Amino acid sequence: MSKLASLAVAALLACTVAPAKAQQLTYSWPTNVGPLNPHLYAPNQMFAQASVYEPLVRYRVDGTVEPWLATAWTISQDGRTYDFTLRAGVTFSDGAPFDAAAVKANFDAILANRARHDWLDLARQIDRVAVTGPLAVRLVLKAPHAPTLRELSLPRPFRFVSPAAMGEGGTTAAGLRAPIGTGPWRLVETQLGVSDTFAANPTYWGGKPGFARLVVKVIPDPNTRAIALQTGEIDLVYGAAGQIPSEAFLRLRGQAPAFSAAVSEPLATRVLALNSARFPTDDPAVRRAINRAIDKDTLVRTVLDGIEPRADFLFAPGVPDADVGLAPHGFDRAAADALLDGAGWVRGPDGVRAKGGRALGVELDFVGTNAQQKAIAEVIQADLARIGIAVRLVGEEESAILARQKDGRFGLIFGEIWGPPYDPASFLSAMRAPSHADYQAQRGLPDKPQIDATITAALAATDPAERRRLTATILTALHEAAVYLPISYAVAIEVHRPTVAGVGFGATLNEIPFAAMRPASTRAAR
Amino acid sequence: MLRFALARLALIPVMLLGVSLLVFVVLRLGPGDPALDYLRLSQVPPTDAALADARAMLGLDRSFAVQYLDWLWRALHGDFGLSYATRRPVLPDLLGYLPATLELAGTALVVSLALSLPLGAWAAGHRGGWQDRLVRAVAVLGVSLPNFWVAFLLVVAFSVTLGWLPAMGRGTLAHLVMPALAIGLMSLSVNARLLRAGMLEAGSGRHVLYARLRGLSERAVTRRHVFRNALVPVVTATGMHVGELLGGALVVETIFSWPGVGRYAVSAIYDRDYPVIQCFTLVMTVVFVLCNLAVDLAYAWLDPRIRLGQDSA
Numbered sequence: 001m002s003k004l005a006s007l008a009v010a011a012l013l014a015c016t017v018a019p020a021k022a023q024q025l026t027y028s029w030p031t032n033v034g035p036l037n038p039h040l041y042a043p044n045q046m047f048a049q050a051s052v053y054e055p056l057v058r059y060r061v062d063g064t065v066e067p068w069l070a071t072a073w074t075i076s077q078d079g080r081t082y083d084f085t086l087r088a089g090v091t092f093s094d095g096a097p098f099d100a101a102a103v104k105a106n107f108d109a110i111l112a113n114r115a116r117h118d119w120l121d122l123a124r125q126i127d128r129v130a131v132t133g134p135l136a137v138r139l140v141l142k143a144p145h146a147p148t149l150r151e152l153s154l155p156r157p158f159r160f161v162s163p164a165a166m167g168e169g170g171t172t173a174a175g176l177r178a179p180i181g182t183g184p185w186r187l188v189e190t191q192l193g194v195s196d197t198f199a200a201n202p203t204y205w206g207g208k209p210g211f212a213r214l215v216v217k218v219i220p221d222p223n224t225r226a227i228a229l230q231t232g233e234i235d236l237v238y239g240a241a242g243q244i245p246s247e248a249f250l251r252l253r254g255q256a257p258a259f260s261a262a263v264s265e266p267l268a269t270r271v272l273a274l275n276s277a278r279f280p281t282d283d284p285a286v287r288r289a290i291n292r293a294i295d296k297d298t299l300v301r302t303v304l305d306g307i308e309p310r311a312d313f314l315f316a317p318g319v320p321d322a323d324v325g326l327a328p329h330g331f332d333r334a335a336a337d338a339l340l341d342g343a344g345w346v347r348g349p350d351g352v353r354a355k356g357g358r359a360l361g362v363e364l365d366f367v368g369t370n371a372q373q374k375a376i377a378e379v380i381q382a383d384l385a386r387i388g389i390a391v392r393l394v395g396e397e398e399s400a401i402l403a404r405q406k407d408g409r410f411g412l413i414f415g416e417i418w419g420p421p422y423d424p425a426s427f428l429s430a431m432r433a434p435s436h437a438d439y440q441a442q443r444g445l446p447d448k449p450q451i452d453a454t455i456t457a458a459l460a461a462t463d464p465a466e467r468r469r470l471t472a473t474i475l476t477a478l479h480e481a482a483v484y485l486p487i488s489y490a491v492a493i494e495v496h497r498p499t500v501a502g503v504g505f506g507a508t509l510n511e512i513p514f515a516a517m518r519p520a521s522t523r524a525a526r
Numbered sequence: 527m528l529r530f531a532l533a534r535l536a537l538i539p540v541m542l543l544g545v546s547l548l549v550f551v552v553l554r555l556g557p558g559d560p561a562l563d564y565l566r567l568s569q570v571p572p573t574d575a576a577l578a579d580a581r582a583m584l585g586l587d588r589s590f591a592v593q594y595l596d597w598l599w600r601a602l603h604g605d606f607g608l609s610y611a612t613r614r615p616v617l618p619d620l621l622g623y624l625p626a627t628l629e630l631a632g633t634a635l636v637v638s639l640a641l642s643l644p645l646g647a648w649a650a651g652h653r654g655g656w657q658d659r660l661v662r663a664v665a666v667l668g669v670s671l672p673n674f675w676v677a678f679l680l681v682v683a684f685s686v687t688l689g690w691l692p693a694m695g696r697g698t699l700a701h702l703v704m705p706a707l708a709i710g711l712m713s714l715s716v717n718a719r720l721l722r723a724g725m726l727e728a729g730s731g732r733h734v735l736y737a738r739l740r741g742l743s744e745r746a747v748t749r750r751h752v753f754r755n756a757l758v759p760v761v762t763a764t765g766m767h768v769g770e771l772l773g774g775a776l777v778v779e780t781i782f783s784w785p786g787v788g789r790y791a792v793s794a795i796y797d798r799d800y801p802v803i804q805c806f807t808l809v810m811t812v813v814f815v816l817c818n819l820a821v822d823l824a825y826a827w828l829d830p831r832i833r834l835g836q837d838s839a
Contacts, residue, residue, distance in 0.1 A: 031793075034612070041568030043612045116583075118575040192622055193785030194696070217695075219783045220793070223678065224694055228783075231685050231693045399562045399798070406562075406572055435573045 022519045023212040025500065026234045027512075028219040033196045036179035036187050038159040039110050039172040046155040046510040047239075048216070051198065053159035053181035056084055056103075056152050059421040061265070061507045063320030065149045069098065069160065069182065079144030079462040080127075086135040090205045092162035094180045100131040105163040105170055107139075113173040121429050121459070122151040122158075144460045146467055147425035154421065155510045184209045184515035193218055210502060210518025226252070229259070229495060236503065238494040238512055242372075246305040252495050259495050263307060264505040266316035266489030268419035270308070272364075272380075272412045273405075273437045274483050277444030280360050281411055285343035286389070287482035290412075291329035293336040293387045294380060300488050303375045307493070311486035314478060319423045324472040326479050336387045345388065353388035361390040363411035365404050368395030373414050376487060380412070408440030416490065420508045424471060428455050441483045451477055527826060534819050541815065542808050546601070549807045550594050553800050560798040561586055564610055567797060584610050597804070607801035611793065616805045620787060624809065626696055627779065627786035631771040633702050634710035638771075639764065642714045646721025646760075647753065653726060661718055668715030673774045677708035677781045694783040705782045709774035713767040717760050724756030731755070758829055765821030769814060 033048035056070040070084040090098040107129040110117065117123035125148075127140045141148065152158045162180035166172050179187050184206060185198040198214040217234060219225045226248035228234045237243050244252075253261035274281045274290065281287055296310045312328035345353035345360050353360040364380060366373040374395060381391040391412075396404075404410045415437050418427050431438040432452045442448050451474055458470035478484065496503050501520040506513045561580040565572045581587045588596070600607065606616040649661035684704060685693035692701050728734065729752050737747045776788030787806065794802035 032612075041570055042564060043567070043614075046569070115575060115579040118579065119571045119573050191785075192619065193626075193789065217783070218785070219694065220789060221780050221783070224681075224781055224783055227681055227686060227693045231689070233692070233694055397558060397796075399558050399566055402562055402566055402572060403559065430571060433571075433573055435577075436571060 022499070024215055025211040025213070025236065025514065025517060026215045026217060027236050027238065027514070028217045028225050028228060028234045029196075030218070030220045032190055032192060032218055033187070033216060035175065037172055037176050038161050038181065039106075039113065039157045040116070041156065044156070047512050048187070048196070048198075049159065050155040050183075050511045051185040051214075051514060052179055052183045052187060053155075053161060054183045055154070055159050056086075057149050059150060059153040059507050061420075063420070065153055065421075068153075073149075075462075077462075079146075079460070080141045082139040082141075082148065083132065084137050084139065086137065087205065088135055090182055091203055092160075092165075092180050092182050093186045093201045093203060094162050094164060094178070095203070096162045096164050096180075098160065098182050099134055100137045102160060102163050103137045104129050104131050105166070106160045106172075107158075109166060109170060109172040110157045112171055116173070117157055120151060120154075120157075121145060121426065122148055144462055146459050146461055147421075147429070150421040151426060155508075185214055204515075206515070209515040211514070214514055223248070229497070232497065235500050236494065236496045236517075238496075238503070239492060240509060241307060241491060241493050243493065244495070246307055249307065249493055249495065250305055257498060259497060260503070261493070261495040262503075262505070264492040264494075265318060266309065266311075267492055267509050268423075268490040269311050269314060269316060269417045270376075270487040270490050271311070271314060271415055271417060272485040272487065273410070273415050273441035274412055274485060275408060275410055275441050275444070276481065276483050277408060277440070278411060279358065281362060282444045283343060284481065285339045286345075286360070286362075288329065289336040289339040289387060290384065290389070291482045291485055292332050292339065293389075294383045294485065294487075295331050296487060297331070299376065299379045303372065303379060304488055308488040308491050311489045313486055314417065314475065314484050315424055316489045319420070321468045321471040322424050322475060324475050326476060329482065333387060340387060340389075347388050351385070351388060352390045359390060360388060361392060363392045363394055365394045365396065365401055365410045365413045367398045367401050367414065369398070376414075380485075405437035405440065406435045408437075408443065410437070410440075412485065413437055413441075419490075424475075425459060428471070428474060429459055431455060442478070442481070445477075445481050445483065447477060447481075527823065531819060531823065534815070534822075538812060538815055542811060545807060545811050546598065546804065547594070549804050550597070553798075553803060554590065558798055560584060560610055560800060563798045567611055597801075601805075606805040609794070609802045610799045611797045611802075616801045620790065620802070620805055620809060623785065623787040623790050626784060627772065627775050627788055628813075630702070630705055630709065630779070630784060630786060631768070631775045633706040634713070634771050634774070635764070635768070637706050638710035638714040638717060638767070642717035643721060643760075645714075646718040646756075647725060649718065649722040650725035650729070650756075658722070661722065665715040665719045668711045671711070673708050673712065674777050674781055676711055677704065677778050680704040680708055681781070696784055701782075705775075705778050705784055708778050708781075709771055712774070713764070713770060716763055716767070720759050720763055721756055724759050725752050728752045728755040754828065758825065761821060761824050761828060765818055768817040768821075772810070772813070 029045060031043065031045065033045045034043035036048055036052055037044055038049055038053040054069050056068060057065040058068040060066050069087050069090060071087050072085040074083045086098065086100060086103065092098060111126060114123055122145060125141045125143060125145045127142045130138045132138045160182060161172065161176060163170065165176050165178045165180040167175050167177065184201055184204045186201050187196065188199045189197040195218060196216045200209040200212050219228055222242060222244050225237060226244040229237050229252065249261065252259045274287045276282055300306060300308060300310050313326060315322035317323045340353055345355050347353050364377050366377045377393050381393060384391050401413065405413055405415065417423060430436045431442065432455055433439055442451065454470050454474050458467050458474065461467040461470060492505055492509055494503055499520050500517055502517045504513060504516065561577050561584060562572055564580045564584060565576055570576055585593065597607065604617065608614065609616050645661050649658040652658050681693050681704065684691040691704055695701055734747060734751050737751050775786060776792055779786045779788035780792065790802065791806045794806065
């Protein structure tokens with residue numbers, strides 16, 4: 001009898017467990033997602049913040065923004081006042097209404113901690129936020145700021161937590177009572193070092209997510225992540241190309257239909273900054289020669305396994321306002337040699353060029369633990385040796401490289417542009433701040449003051465045509481000065497098991513469209 | 527023996543004080559800036575204002591002496607501060623992660639002893655035979671292969687190809703097998719060789735000859751006079767291997783996504799998470815002192831000639 005009972009229980013369990021498993025999407029991330037405070041940074045992980053909290057407007061692939069928690073807005077003639085109409089009928093997952101008072105409470109909490117958001121122009125530009133109706137808010141800026149809507153779409157800090165879940169006195173800087181947003185997912189459990197579990201938000205205004213649960217396992221190692229996908233511990237790999245080793249990506253892509261794999265459109269640019277304020281890259285001929293001497297096609301095919309396309313410009317052609325019809329520098333070793341010959345750099349007996357008693361040697365700084373940067377650096381070293389430039393490789397810790405970017409202690413240094421929705425406006429804006437590698441790289445250019453003035457004008461321009469013209473002026477000046485060496489356009493990758501359907505890329509790297517993913521029909525899964 | 531143990535335990539607080547000061551100084555002597563690391567983790571560009579804000583938030587804008595005394599005062603009250611990276615209290619997290627690591631290192635120790643002793647004895651019993659050569663070959667490989675590589679080989683063989691064992695995570699006994707083996711292989715190999723050498727040496731001693739002359743059975747001779755004597759160097763080595771096993775756990779935990787203290791500590795080192803490194807060092811100091819004490823006590827039990835603590839009387 002007892003045997004029969006236990007059999008029945010087992011059968012029952014099997015029945016309940018199987019659909020539950022099908023209703024669960026398992027993903028992985030190197031760390032726990034953090035306490036999920038929408039207004040703070042580390043240890044909060046952006047993809048998770050973006051799954052729980054929503055913005056007023058959402059960034060789209062074409063560079064425009066679409067209505068989200070705000071359904072409409074008007075911008076005043078002087079570009080300083082934004083009037084938003086909020087979506088009706090939206091509630092936070094604790095049942096509290098999302099209304100103008102909630103929006104104001106969130107902006108107040110963010111601005112009470114303004115110093116933390118100093119890196120972001122909009123946080124400095126907001127003068128005040130006022131409630132103008134139950135579902136209407138007004139945002140007043142100190143000065144017109146063209147990328148306002150795009151910066152409002154960022155995963156942080158301009159997203160909205162239930163006012164009841166805020167900390168003492170309506171602040172969020174010291175923590176929340178609970179991570180309660182309006183988004184498609186709710187954080188329901190965190191196991192330190194093991195996983196974070198999200199449940200679909202039953203009251204979500206945008207429709208129920210395809211899966212009932214989203215489990216994010218903590219997997220720090222990219223090789224382990226690839227194996228976890230193979231052995232079925234996770235259903236999905238999604239993110240920057242380093243999520244799994246590129247050879248694992250190629251192997252899994254070759255195993256269709258056991259796995260489906262895809263590469264996104266370009267999301268950022270892998271680029272080296274050339275220091276125009278330092279010998280010998282202060283010589284424009286040297287910078288141009290470097291740009292012509294690198295065989296990028298071979299580099300991309302070998303080091304990057306052909307996953308990312310070659311980059312000729314600072315911004316990929318799809319970036320808004322960035323396709324300004326420039327001619328690439330182009331790989332031409334003879335032309336590079338001619339440039340150096342013409343500038344008076346003479347080859348010595350050891351093959352290294354020199355001028356006025358100083359050898360043509362340049363230092364290339366990279367993150368020592370980053371195998372990909374190291375390999376790219378070695379290829380560049382070899383290519384430049386062929387035109388008589390001696391490259392000294394300096395591999396250091398990530399934060400040491402950051403410090404070099406900040407204070408200009410580099411000859412050539414790796415960087416990455418920020419990607420959507422920052423490009424191009426927010427990224428160009430940062431070029432004016434001395435703490436950025438871009439500023440340091442451009443510091444030696446005779447027209448750096450004009451470049452900065454043009455950036456400022458472009459940010460304040462309210463007329464799109466004028467903004468496009470100014471952006472083109474900036475990008476042309478930087479391209480001709482050759483202060484950047486673009487390598488490849490960085491992409492996102494995804495690999496999933498056939499049990500998951502509806503996997504697509506979001507408009508930005510940090511917003512993973514989990515809500516659109518759904519269980520594949522059982523037949524297809526088999 | 528009790529007095530000896532108590533004296534050793536009494537030394538722990540003094541040792542911790544010294545270690546804490548040393549770690550505090552050494553961490554801050556190195557290049558780099560934890561505030562910069564915090565901004566890197568936050569994916570925020572390090573503007574001067576952002577750096578100043580991060581320094582103030584992490585308490586790094588105070589003088590060294592103030593930082594240390596403040597930390598020491600709080601530590602004496604059981605508060606080891608907030609992690610720079612996770613913004614969570616360090617001690618509860620560390621103690622939360624520690625059992626998983628001790629479970630892993632402990633299992634590795636048991637596996638290593640359980641396999642190395644029979645293997646060593648087997649090899650010694652068949653000196654020069656194929657059994658001996660096999661054990662010695664395994665031992666050479668075990669010492670030479672890095673544990674993380676062994677870990678990946680095991681995963682490829684038993685998870686990816688055969689599908690017998692889970693590739694990652696913690697939970698069942700099956701989850702323990704591969705990480706414990708990967709970590710324990712080195713200790714296992716060394717111990718097997720040490721026991722083999724020890725047994726061969728002890729076997730040729732005069733006391734063994736006399737024991738045989740006294741008419742003791744071969745089994746009794748091996749067990750009481752050869753094996754027990756050969757164990758002494760193995761115990762010493764095992765004491766030293768505890769560090770090796772814990773260090774191995776730090777590396778291998780990442781590969782198996784094992785939720786232990788190793789990953790917490792390794793990322794803390796990478797991110798210059800001073801509060802975590804400081805607390806981790808102190809906890810590990812205690813673990814090591816206790817392990818060494820256990821080894822010394824086992825020593826005295828095995829070798830009657832060693833009388834701990836009596837020389838001071």
